[in-house]
Amino acid sequence: MPPELQKRSPDEIKKLKPFLDAWVEKIERTEYIDDDPILFMHAFNQKEDQLLAGFFAATMAWGRRDIVIRKVRDFLNRMDNRPTDFIVNFSDRDAERFEGFKHRTFKPIDMKWLVKILQTILSQYGSFEDFWASCHKNASENERPLMSVFHEQFFAQHPEAPQRTRKHVSNADKKSSCKRLYLFLRWALRNNSPVDLGLMNFMPQSELMIPLDVHVARQARALGLLSRTYNDWWAVQELTEALRLLDPQDPAKYDYALFGLGINQDEIPEKFIKNPIVLD
Template identity: 40%
Template structure:
């Protein structure tokens, strides 16, 4: 199909999936449980971190994370006791275990105490958002931590597509008043966001000739971003709804 036909097709799919009905089957429902900015961004970060595998299991386990934190993520991050951290040791989602959970709570506390919070870190001026993600990972793990926990934050500068953290940034930054993305951060343009590239969106993108590279890695993400920006330079990542919806809900 022509570029204009492709854009029209994808815009229709964005309209179809970018609405509140999408929330009930997606991990984005977790940050939607909260109204305090810091609760939203912490709940979103933790839910996005474990967003791989069965979506129902992701949502259930993200709700367990919130329960362990007394359903007050920011207060827990800032004011937890050692005994409260010990209770997290029972948590597990695939390869993300209780020790990783504890490490993430300490990393988040460090970000809020010493780097003015998640919004401030991700709002820094860097050549690309992928550089910002890489810098965030460095800051997050400045404090003592288990080496095993580092694998749960991807580094795009090491070749990763960083699907989960790019998805998280979409949640926090995109504003379109459709009721799905939360759009609570104001200092980063949605034009800078990258598509959360995974098996589903990658396969659909290849069928639509938006992507030629076979691996879902940083190089593939750069290629996909370039092509999506041709379709909408101001809000390229809205097409994640179309690619994901076509792949997961329509088996495109």
């Protein structure tokens, strides 16, 4: 990555709006669902099942999408494809269902503790959305990043959960980009979308941050939307602030545009390239 990257001025960023809006329209279509882990939210009819399946799908969204889909399907099959019932009625002996499961650094012990924590959340708060709402209220009142509070409160349900499992849920206090948590919130909060479901409304979609992965960051730097060279929490803030200039009510929709450009790397017209595209 170049040591210094050029950043567009606010007026220059606004000139990208027609180009990026066209890419959002091109990518954000129902056909997108079948090849993306969000398909597991669409596979269920009950809101709680959709949210819980989506949370696992987003939490495991690490690596190639086809592999992620295969691993999430395997995990949900082990829950009899009834995530809410399985989690609510979970006992330690049910952890045998997870034996042999592996995805990246996820192991059976991690899946056991994630399920146990979600079980306590559903028992204490009544629903997953009510837990998110409590975290959002806490974060707002204390002027803290939502994902710092979410991580803290999530593991406060079971402080004995192993350290290795904690690493699978991002924490903005650790300067993580929190990509997978904001991916889940994009799926669950954005409304009037042919892809995202708009199931929760505990906060406005204007507060969503961009789910920053390496492909989105690469295109954002090429376009001059992002000057920070590390994909961390500060980069998320910088890029989201730039995208809010294009649509202050729905900045996260541009995740589709940057994703689309990422899989069509020769599609950025030369006039829009601010920095060379550097492949990792």
